[in-house]
Amino acid sequence: MTRILIADDHDVVRSGLHTILSAQPGWEVVAEAEDGRQAVQLATDTQPTVAILDYRLPSLNGVDATREIRAIAPQTEVLIFTMHESEPLLRELLEAGARGYLLKSDARKFLIAAVESLALHKPFFTGKISETLLSAYLSHGHVSDGALTTRERSVVQLIAEGHSNKEVAQMLGINPKTVESHRATAMRKVDVTSTASLVRYAIRNGLIEP
Amino acid sequence: MTRILIADDHDVVRSGLHTILSAQPGWEVVAEAEDGRQAVQLATDTQPTVAILDYRLPSLNGVDATREIRAIAPQTEVLIFTMHESEPLLRELLEAGARGYLLKSDARKFLIAAVESLALHKPFFTGKISETLLSAYLSHGHVSDGALTTRERSVVQLIAEGHSNKEVAQMLGINPKTVESHRATAMRKVDVTSTASLVRYAIRNGLIEP
DNA sequence: CCGCAATTGGGGAAAACCCTGAGTTTCGCC
DNA sequence: GGCGAAACTCAGGGTTTTCCCCAATTGCGG
Numbered sequence: 039m040t041r042i043l044i045a046d047d048h049d050v051v052r053s054g055l056h057t058i059l060s061a062q063p064g065w066e067v068v069a070e071a072e073d074g075r076q077a078v079q080l081a082t083d084t085q086p087t088v089a090i091l092d093y094r095l096p097s098l099n100g101v102d103a104t105r106e107i108r109a110i111a112p113q114t115e116v117l118i119f120t121m122h123e124s125e126p127l128l129r130e131l132l133e134a135g136a137r138g139y140l141l142k143s144d145a146r147k148f149l150i151a152a153v154e155s156l157a158l159h160k161p162f163f164t165g166k167i168s169e170t171l172l173s174a175y176l177s178h179g180h181v182s183d184g185a186l187t188t189r190e191r192s193v194v195q196l197i198a199e200g201h202s203n204k205e206v207a208q209m210l211g212i213n214p215k216t217v218e219s220h221r222a223t224a225m226r227k228v229d230v231t232s233t234a235s236l237v238r239y240a241i242r243n244g245l246i247e248p
Numbered sequence: 249m250t251r252i253l254i255a256d257d258h259d260v261v262r263s264g265l266h267t268i269l270s271a272q273p274g275w276e277v278v279a280e281a282e283d284g285r286q287a288v289q290l291a292t293d294t295q296p297t298v299a300i301l302d303y304r305l306p307s308l309n310g311v312d313a314t315r316e317i318r319a320i321a322p323q324t325e326v327l328i329f330t331m332h333e334s335e336p337l338l339r340e341l342l343e344a345g346a347r348g349y350l351l352k353s354d355a356r357k358f359l360i361a362a363v364e365s366l367a368l369h370k371p372f373f374t375g376k377i378s379e380t381l382l383s384a385y386l387s388h389g390h391v392s393d394g395a396l397t398t399r400e401r402s403v404v405q406l407i408a409e410g411h412s413n414k415e416v417a418q419m420l421g422i423n424p425k426t427v428e429s430h431r432a433t434a435m436r437k438v439d440v441t442s443t444a445s446l447v448r449y450a451i452r453n454g455l456i457e458p
Numbered sequence: 459c460c461g462c463a464a465t466t467g468g469g470g471a472a473a474a475c476c477c478t479g480a481g482t483t484t485c486g487c488c
Numbered sequence: 489g490g491c492g493a494a495a496c497t498c499a500g501g502g503t504t505t506t507c508c509c510c511a512a513t514t515g516c517g518g
C-alpha cells in the first residue's frame with residue numbers, strides 16, 4: 039500500500055490531487071494539509087510513503103517542511119510540487135532532502151510516474167535544469183554553491199524587502215560598507231546593474247514573496 | 249441545468265474543480281480548456297452558463313479572454329479564479345465584463361456559492377477590495393482611475409523593468425528630472441520609500457512580469 | 459474663469475553604485 | 489596540523505542615481 043500525504047494551501051489543488059491519486063490501485067491519500075506546520079505534524083502522525091508538498095506553503099515553506107519531515111520521518115520521500123523551475127530553489131531542496139521535483143504544468147504527464155518512483159525510493163525530477171543538477175548531486179553527494187553565498191542571499195533578501203544598506207547593516211550587525219560589498223558582488227554574480235532588477239531576481243528565485 | 253466551462257493551465261486544478269462542481273446536482277462541466285484561446289473557442293461552441301477562468305492563462309490572459317467571451321457568448325457569465333487580490337486587475341476585469349471574482353484561497357468556502365450566484369446572473373466577489381470597488385462600479389457604471397496616473401504607471405513600469413531615471417527619460421522623450429518627479433509622486437501614492445518596494449508593488453499589481 | 463490635477467522641471471542632500479585593496483575567519487583536503 | 493580557497497569583514501574615495509522639497513505649465517470640468 040502506498041500511503042500519500044498532500045500539502046497545498048489551495049483546496050482545489052488538493053481535491054484534484056486526491057481524485058487523481060486515489061484512482062490508482064493500491065494508493066491511498068492518508069492526510070491533507072493546508073500549511074507547512076500541519077504537513078509536518080501529519081507526516082509525523084501518519085508516516086506516509088510519499089509526501090507531496092507545494093513549495094509555497096503558509097507558516098512553513100516547502101524547504102523547511104522538507105527538512106523537518108526528513109528528520110522526523112526518514113522513510114517518507116518528499117515530492118515538491120511547484121509552479122516555476124528555479125535553480126537555487128532546486129539546489130536548496132536537494133540539500134534539504136527532497137527526492138522529487140514536479141512542475142505543476144507537468145502534473146498530468148508525470149504525477150503518477152513521480153509518486154510511483156518515489157514510492158520505490160528512486161528520485162524523480164522534471165524540468166530542464168533538473169537533469170544536470172541532479173546528476174551532479176548524485177555523483178558528488180552535494181551540489182556546487184549557487185550563484186550567491188549565504189550572506190549575499192540574506193543581504194539581497196533584505197534589500198529586496200525594501201530596506202536600505204544602512205538598515206540591513208543594523209539588522210545583520212555589520213558595517214554598512216560590508217553590506218555594500220555583498221550587494222555589489224551579488225549584483226555582479228546575477229548580472230544586474232540596478233536595485234529594480236535585483237528585486238525581480240529575488241522574486242523570481244523565491245528569495246522573497248512578491 | 250447549469251453548464252460550466254473550466255479554464256486553467258494546471259490540470260490538477262481542473263480536476264479539482266471538476267470533481268467539486270460535478271458533485272452538485274443539476275451542474276455539469278461541459279468543457280475544459282488549458283489556455284485562453286481554447287477557452288474562447290470552447291465557450292463559443294458550448295455556450296456555457298458560467299465560465300470559470302484562471303487569470304493566468306497561456307496564449308490569452310483572463311482579461312482578454314473575458315472580453316472575447318462576453319462579445320461572442322453574452323449570456324455566459326465569467327467567473328475569474330485567481331491567486332492574489334489586485335485592485336488594478338479587478339478594475340480591468342469589471343470593465344472587461346467579468347461578473348465574478350474568486351480567490352483561490354477562498355475556493356472551498358465560496359466556489360459553490362459563486363457559481364450559483366453567477367448562474368442566476370448575479371455578481372459574486374470575494375476579497376477585501378472587492379466590496380467597495382464593486383459598489384462604486386454598480387452605481388456609476390464605471391470605476392474611477394486607480395492610484396496612479398497614466399504617466400506615473402509608465403514610469404513605474406520602466407523603472408521596475410530595471411531602467412534608470414535617465415534611460416526612462418530617453419524612452420519617454422522627457423527630462424530625467426520629470427521622471428524623478430513622477431517616480432516620487434507614484435512612490436508617495438503607493439506608500440513606499442524605496443525602489444525595491446516599488447518594484448514589488450509593480451509585480452504584485454501586474455504592471456510587469458516577475 | 460477658476461480650481462484642480464496632471465505633467466513638466468530645478469536644487470540640494472542622501473543613498474546607491476563602482477573599484478581597489480586588505481585583514482580575518484572558515485572550511486575542505488592532503 | 490598545515491595549506492589554500494573561498495567567504496566574510498571593512499576602508500577610501502570617487503561617480504552616479506535616488507530621494508525630497510519646491511515651482512511653472514498645461515488642460516479639463518464645474
